[in-house]
Amino acid sequence: MTPRTDFRDVVVIGGGCYGSFYAGQLAEARTRGKITFRRVILVDRDPACQAVRSGPLPADFSLTGAEWNSFLDEFLNREPPPDGSPDDAIVPSPLMPHLMAHWLQRLTGRHWPGSVAEAVAVDRPLGTPYDVLAPDGTRYVSFADWLCPTHCIEPHRCPVIRGPRTWEMKDALAAYVARLDRDRPTAGPALFVTRHRAFGVGMFDVAEAREARTLLGEAVGRGADLVMATVSACHGAVGMLRVTNAGRVL
Structure with missing residues (x-):
């Protein structure tokens, strides 16, 4: 399915x-009729960040001075649009922490009182060419064992190997969860899948956050770990939550 290019609000x-x-790319894409949106919201705790210092923002672009976590707590709690209407999307930064895993962790206590979601290390390797466990327990994975082009849009034909891109991180994580589930109840994966939309800008749909919230509820009900990941076709950051209630694992 072709990723959508009509949006309500886009968060950068x-x-x-x-x-x-x-x-800048989103503004140019809109001018050329490649993307539509109501507004673009840049989120940075520094009100004098580079986006502002570079000059006036385009029409329908704004900067929200806020911590990312507090902004996402409010933004992702908004009502979804009517069926068939443009929805929201988020443009992640390559340098950001695993914000969506942190969001799900905070969400647990608010939606399921008495439950606590603990981030646990993703100990088992996924098996991709690049597969590294970070000190905070997040596993960073990639099908590329080479240096990718800057702002690569991950086309069906890989520009580095000059051949078909035969891999898809979304599928690899579904198989990974199935393997984990054989040894310990494991739900998910709750995926935030970044796809190229226009002019080198990738984003994931906020609808995936709503789906992740549903999967979290299923994990609470099953007493299962939840695997969640922010991924593209080639790369990903993988986290895991373990839910406890009244001092015991559910």
Whole structure:
């Protein structure tokens, strides 16, 4: 299915070098009729970030001075649009922490009182060419064992190997969860899948956050770990939540 290019609001995480670039690309894409949106919101705690220092923002672009976590808590709690209407999307930054995993972790106690979601290390390798466990327990994975082009849109024909891109991280994570579930109840994966939309800008749909919230509820009900990941076709950051209630694992 072709990723959509009509949106309600588009959130850009960060107003630094990446956020400024993405904002400029989105403005140009709209001018050329490649994308539509109501507004673009850049989120940065620094009100004098690079996006502002570079000059006036385009029409329908704004900067929200806020911490990313607090902004997402409010933004992702909004009512979805009517069926068939443009929805929201988020442009992640390559340098951001695993914000969506942190959001799901905070969400647990608010939606399921008495439950606590603990981030646990993703100990088992996924098996991709690049597969590294970070000190915070997040597993960073990639099908590329080479240096990718800057702002690569991950086309069906890989520009580095000059051949078909035969891999898809979304499918690899579904198989990974199935393997984990054989040893311990494991739900998911709750995926935030970044796809190229226009002029080198990738984003994931906020509808995926709503789906992730549903999967979290299923994990609470099953007493299962929840695997969640922010991914593209080639790369990903993978986290895992373990839910406890009244001092015991559900």
